[in-house]
Amino acid sequence: MKISVITPVYNAEKYVVQAVESALQFEEVYEVILIEDKSPDNALQICLELAKKYDRVKIYQHPDKGNHGAGATRNLGLEKATGDIIAFLDADDYYLPNRFDAEKELFNNPDVEGVYGAIGVHYYSEKSKEQYYKLYGDRLTTVYKKHHPKDVFPGQIHMRGAFGQFSLDALTIRRESLKKMSTFFKTHLRLHQDTEFLLRLSYYLNLHTGTIDKAVAMRGIHEDNRITQVNSGKINPATTRVLLWRELNKWAENEETVPEEAKVHIKRMHRSFEIAVAPRFKKWGMITKYMITDYPSIRSGLFNINFRKGLF
Template structure:
């Protein structure tokens, strides 16, 4: 196996060395591609030191050396990659020694286009644990059980009961399949959840198989300044970012001819439920009235989830 590990780097001078070293432990890792995204800290200098120290580490910046976000940074890294497989890693996270154990076996089957596993949580400080333990606890982020590849996409949409969650740090994809079948790659106008949006689309087009689900293969590093914790500050509104995510997914689904009507309706109600839930009060009741009239048959049929129906009745 020749794996290209992709690491977007922003404001991670304290953590990126650990991320890189965790990937270097594997002989299957052919290259580690860092894309430095105009960090406000000293991350660029740390990345340069890593490239000087390790032959397998490569460093890029965007053409204008400006900040473009994690999605654009991952796209650039995919473009520059030369391995047969793509694995992702955030700069403040790290791999465990079993990271590619399942992949080495599963990818011998040419029908396997992606493998997903579980990740754990590492708190970099007591302050971070105090702030975010209620969000992450010590749980694994994982799909709860093995599923047939055809059930992975509807499972992510909560159409298969209690399915669980993907994490991009535990995902490995055949590069050729990703580039050929998933277009565009990461959508750069989404500053948050661009990885979730890609996971939706890629699991629709590609055959995803479960790897190790009962123990972590990577660790999410939680600290006060990583991107995801910015959701809990004034910098990013979680409601807005989720509405934008489902708007994007719904727009894609509406134009995907090979998708079943039932799934399209399900995605539409997810989009509408988020829009309604986070709309101002006056607008919310206008939207409820509109959707009740236009989609009454589908609402009553049970194709809309219970949360959305609670908004309506």
């Protein structure tokens, strides 16, 4: 395996050295691609020093040297990658020594197009642990049991809570297989572009279960995490997720081979989030409409805490 590790870098001067060196511990890592996204801190200089120190580290910026967000930054990393295998690592996260143990065996099978595993949680300070332990605890982000590749997409769409989930840090994919997708990360999604990508990816590729009973990477939790701000309530999660499900709904409607039941479920999830964020005077009109024309959209929403909060 020749693995290209893609790392978007933004405001991560405190963490990027640990991330890079955690990837370089593996002989299979052919290159670590740092895409610096116009950080307001000293991350660019640190990335330049890492590239000078390690032959396998490469650094790029966007052509205009501007800030384009995580989606566009990962896309640029995919464009620059030359390895036959792709892995991702956020600049404030890091790999554990067992990161590619399952992949070494599974990728011997040419039918395996991707492998997913579990990630753990690392709190960078006592303050971040005090603030966010109730949200994350010491739990693994993982798929709860082994699944056949054909069951990964419907499991994530229909049974997300019972199925579990995996993150980019624990995903490894064949670069050649990505040709099945017409677009990679949606650049206009400032949040949840990774979730949207993973859901579509699991539809097109045969993703196999790797190490899911213990962490292969660690998610770094600190006060400046964007997703931490969403989950802590500083940003309305329903507002960001309505954009996610709207994008998935557009994709499902235009992808003829998506099963009809999946299309219907995605549309209903989109509608339930739209209701949750609608102005109060409009909200009850939408509820009345869907109670008559599409009651399952309301039923889908009632299982969603953000929908229930948004009713009042």
